[in-house]
Amino acid sequence: MTETGTSQEAPATAPSEGPRRGGDVWTAVLAALFVTGVAVIGWILEYDGEGMNGDLHVDWPPLYADWLPHAGPGTPAAVAVAVAVVAYGPSVAARLPWRWLTVVTWLTAMAWTWSLALIDGWQRGVANRLTSEHEYLNDIDRFTDIGATLETFTQHILMAADNSWEAHVAGHPPGAVLTFVALDRIGLEGGGWAGTWCITVASTAAVAILIAVRALAGAETARRAAPFVVLAPNAVLAGASADGYFAAVAAWGLALLALAATRTVRAPAAAALAAGLLLGLLVYLSYGLTLMAIPALAILVYARTARPLPYVLAAALAVAAAFTLTGFYWWEGYDLLVERYYEGVAENRPYSYWLWGNLGNAVLMAGLAAVAGVRRAVVRGVAGVRLWLARADSGARPEALGVFIIAMLLAIAAADLSGMSKAETERIWLPFTVWLPAAAALLPRGDHRYWLAAQAALALALNHLLMTSW
Numbered sequence: 001m002t003e004t005g006t007s008q009e010a011p012a013t014a015p016s017e018g019p020r021r022g023g024d025v026w027t028a029v030l031a032a033l034f035v036t037g038v039a040v041i042g043w044i045l046e047y048d049g050e051g052m053n054g055d056l057h058v059d060w061p062p063l064y065a066d067w068l069p070h071a072g073p074g075t076p077a078a079v080a081v082a083v084a085v086v087a088y089g090p091s092v093a094a095r096l097p098w099r100w101l102t103v104v105t106w107l108t109a110m111a112w113t114w115s116l117a118l119i120d121g122w123q124r125g126v127a128n129r130l131t132s133e134h135e136y137l138n139d140i141d142r143f144t145d146i147g148a149t150l151e152t153f154t155q156h157i158l159m160a161a162d163n164s165w166e167a168h169v170a171g172h173p174p175g176a177v178l179t180f181v182a183l184d185r186i187g188l189e190g191g192g193w194a195g196t197w198c199i200t201v202a203s204t205a206a207v208a209i210l211i212a213v214r215a216l217a218g219a220e221t222a223r224r225a226a227p228f229v230v231l232a233p234n235a236v237l238a239g240a241s242a243d244g245y246f247a248a249v250a251a252w253g254l255a256l257l258a259l260a261a262t263r264t265v266r267a268p269a270a271a272a273l274a275a276g277l278l279l280g281l282l283v284y285l286s287y288g289l290t291l292m293a294i295p296a297l298a299i300l301v302y303a304r305t306a307r308p309l310p311y312v313l314a315a316a317l318a319v320a321a322a323f324t325l326t327g328f329y330w331w332e333g334y335d336l337l338v339e340r341y342y343e344g345v346a347e348n349r350p351y352s353y354w355l356w357g358n359l360g361n362a363v364l365m366a367g368l369a370a371v372a373g374v375r376r377a378v379v380r381g382v383a384g385v386r387l388w389l390a391r392a393d394s395g396a397r398p399e400a401l402g403v404f405i406i407a408m409l410l411a412i413a414a415a416d417l418s419g420m421s422k423a424e425t426e427r428i429w430l431p432f433t434v435w436l437p438a439a440a441a442l443l444p445r446g447d448h449r450y451w452l453a454a455q456a457a458l459a460l461a462l463n464h465l466l467m468t469s470w
Contacts, residue, residue: 074118276315
């Protein structure tokens with residue numbers, strides 16, 4: 001599938017500079033203070049020896065990480081990528097032909113993610129990530145008969161069950177572990193190949209985000225977003241994390257839906273079918289990613305079309321039927337997951353803290369530039385809703401990005417309020433937080449390099465000072 005038209009890009013309204021720059025700085029300062037407050041309160045709760053001592057079950061609240069200043073073979077590469085994107089990213093993104101921009105975006109995102117992962121070294125940063133305790137690869141040998149294993153999958157979810165699954169296998173529908181079973185069966189066995197798969201696929205999310213932003217908000221907005229989408233702190237956790245892979249599946253599903261809804265692709269029906277397959281698969285990769293229905297619905301509503309919906313639903317239901325016919329029932333698995341969730345540390349983790357701690361993690365993963373951009377996106381999104389209600393032109397314009405960001409924020413809020421996301425959201429929420437840096441496209445162009453430097457500094461600090469888990 002290719003986008004309609006020739007190399008000539010469709011005209012689009014450029015993002016205006018919007019509110020004054022002081023608001024951007026104050027938003028970032030307040031976000032930093034919020035994270036600091038969350039961290040200090042978390043430290044007191046975890047280590048003061050009173051009350052809820054130890055109940056957070058994280059070593060460096062709000063992150064599931066250990067204090068371990070270190071450097072590694074990825075350090076020079078990570079610094080080089082950061083300097084290159086800060087110095088040249090905005091100008092290169094503005095000038096490159098669109099197709100080349102998507103290629104360069106993917107390669108740069110992959111270089112950034114790989115270099116961050118290799119700061120921890122090959123074994124610790126890549127090969128051992130998915131073989132450690134609780135991870136997927138510990139259970140793949142049990143799938144000698146895939147059909148029979150799926151029929152009894154739910155019988156091993158609870159911790160009290162005989163031969164219960166490892167935490168990550170039990171905590172997800174079987175689509176997640178089956179990915180690594182498939183890699184093993186085709187000869188790409190072991191943690192090295194699993195980590196390589198996750199990094200490579202996770203990096204493609206940057207391209208999907210650009211495609212979606214272009215379809216919804218125009219080429220100019222997408223070009224301005226490109227360096228921020230690449231140089232996001234969430235790449236620290238996307239590297240060799242299965243949730244980075246999930247984020248890419250979600251991103252491509254939404255991007256294809258945006259192309260189908262805006263009819264900026266030669267075969268909208270085919271794009272809608274592909275979107276349905278990916279979004280259907282997404283539900284069988286992670287239970288919580290059913291919340292992607294919120295931004296998906298926002299795309300259709302804002303575009304004032306239901307034409308892609310029959311194709312999306314048909315494809316998604318085909319995925320659901322395939323899993324159901326093998327004997328795995330999604331609702332049964334989810335009910336048992338909730339029970340297992342409260343068999344473990346979630347029973348002790350205080351909802352009152354993690355309601356805010358989770359949001360602190362989201363700020364750290366999205367970065368301060370994203371937070372400042374989100375402020376502008378909300379303003380533009382409210383304007384976009386007013387235009388939509390007035391039945392004014394709702395074509396490709398920056399307001400559409402604002403509406404989409406608001407929808408993603410609603411999905412994050414739903415996940416947060418559910419009580420099923422208490423801690424570890426720096427990884428679990430990657431499918432949501434990877435979109436937030438795109439909002440930085442709405443920041444004044446003259447400030448982009450400063451904000452990119454802030455993004456890079458945060459990512460490098462997190463990766464060099466802490467040893468992230470999972």
